[in-house]
Amino acid sequence: MTIRIMIAEDERLAREELIYLLQQEGDVELIATATNGRELMELVEQNEPDVVFLDVKMPELEGTQAARMLAARRHQPLIVFCTAYEEYAVDAFKLYAVDYLLKPFEPKRLQETLQRVRERLAKTKGEQTQTAPAKRSKLLVEENHRLVVIDPATIVYAVREERFVQIHTQTEAYTTRMTLAQLEEKLQAYDFFRTHKSYLVNLQYISELTPWFNGAYNLVLKGDPSIRIPVSRTAAKDLLRKLEE
Numbered sequence: 001m002t003i004r005i006m007i008a009e010d011e012r013l014a015r016e017e018l019i020y021l022l023q024q025e026g027d028v029e030l031i032a033t034a035t036n037g038r039e040l041m042e043l044v045e046q047n048e049p050d051v052v053f054l055d056v057k058m059p060e061l062e063g064t065q066a067a068r069m070l071a072a073r074r075h076q077p078l079i080v081f082c083t084a085y086e087e088y089a090v091d092a093f094k095l096y097a098v099d100y101l102l103k104p105f106e107p108k109r110l111q112e113t114l115q116r117v118r119e120r121l122a123k124t125k126g127e128q129t130q131t132a133p134a135k136r137s138k139l140l141v142e143e144n145h146r147l148v149v150i151d152p153a154t155i156v157y158a159v160r161e162e163r164f165v166q167i168h169t170q171t172e173a174y175t176t177r178m179t180l181a182q183l184e185e186k187l188q189a190y191d192f193f194r195t196h197k198s199y200l201v202n203l204q205y206i207s208e209l210t211p212w213f214n215g216a217y218n219l220v221l222k223g224d225p226s227i228r229i230p231v232s233r234t235a236a237k238d239l240l241r242k243l244e245e
Contacts, residue, residue, distance in 0.1 A: 001125075003117060006049040007033045008040040008066065009082060010058045014103055018053060018082070021110050028114075037061025041069060049077045051117055053101075056083040071096065078120055080113055096241055112234075139186060141167060143174050150174070152190050156205045156221060157229060158183055160198040170223075193239055195219060195231040203242065 005028055009015040015033060022028050031047045034040035038060045044052070052070065056063040067079050081100040098120050099113040139150045154169040160180045167174045167183070184192060184200050191203040201219060209217045215233035231239055 001027060001118075001121065002029050003027055003114075003121065004029050004031050004047070004050045005053065006031055006040070006043060006047060006051070006077070007053045008035075008037065008058065008063065009033070009053070009055045010035045011055070011103075014055070014082070014105070017105055021105060021107060022053075025114060027118075035059075037063065037066040040066055044070065044073075044077065048075055050121060051078045051080060051098075053080045053082055056081055056085075067097065078117055080117070096244065099237065141174055141176050141178065143176050148174055152187055153204075155187070155192075155202055157199060157201040159200075159229075193235075193242060195229060195235050195239060197232070199229050201229060206243070209236075209239075 003025075005022060007015060007018055007022075007030070009018065015035075019030060019033070022030055031049055032043045034043050036059045040052070040054070041061070054063045054067060058066075063081060067081075070077060070079065079097040081097045082103060082105075083100060084103045086102060099116050101109060101113060137151070139152045139155075141148045141150055150167065150169060154171075156168050156170060158165055158167045158180060161175075163177065164175050165178055165180050165183060167176065180194075180198070180200055184194060187200070192200050193203055195201050201221075205222050207220045207222045207225065209219055209231065212218050212230070215236060217231040217236050217239075219229040219231050221227050221229070
């Protein structure tokens with residue numbers, strides 16, 4: 001799959017650096033570059049890119065304004081914001097950006113971004129050909145040599161504890177040998193999200209997110225503010241976007 005990318009960046013050195021790094025990727029096709037927001041909008045109409053690497057601060061039309069206009073199009077390209085200021089990250093995700101890059105660009109960080117882009121494009125393509133999974137009204141869980149029937153909608157979160165998984169509902173907690181990945185697959189029709197390699201959380205029970213450190217968060221649940229669930233730095237980006245849907 002070839003990824004058709006446009007760059008909108010008014011700083012020449014930053015633009016040339018990004019062009020050079022993207023040219024090293026075998027599945028990337030650079031189709032156009034713009035130096036301001038209005039030029040970008042004209043080029044998007046002509047080229048229909050898959051992804052736009054968009055500078056937050058540009059003359060004539062700022063990146064955030066351009067992103068809102070792009071989101072209103074029938075063919076919406078993915079947005080990767082480029083900025084020298086990390087505080088713009090939250091605004092970027094509110095605008096459904098797939099990621100943001102800090103200047104000067106780091107090759108390893110760009111690789112992470114491109115991987116996210118590939119996964120998002122593959123997922124979008126898959127969603128166009130597959131129907132949504134049906135919701136289960138009951139979930140059968142083995143615990144201590146017995147089978148327990150659980151309503152998936154009552155599950156608040158699940159956590160991996162060594163070789164076991166603890167499933168916490170609104171009223172009970174169950175311990176099972178089912179893996180977290182197996183549980184996640186069974187619950188894919190519901191609003192569950194993997195906030196951390198050891199945690200699966202029902203989005204319907206999230207009360208708030210509090211910043212932790214290095215881009216990570218702690219998640220607070222409705223009904224029990226004493227529980228703190230970690231949200232990894234990489235998962236935080238997708239979670240913020242998911243909660244804005």
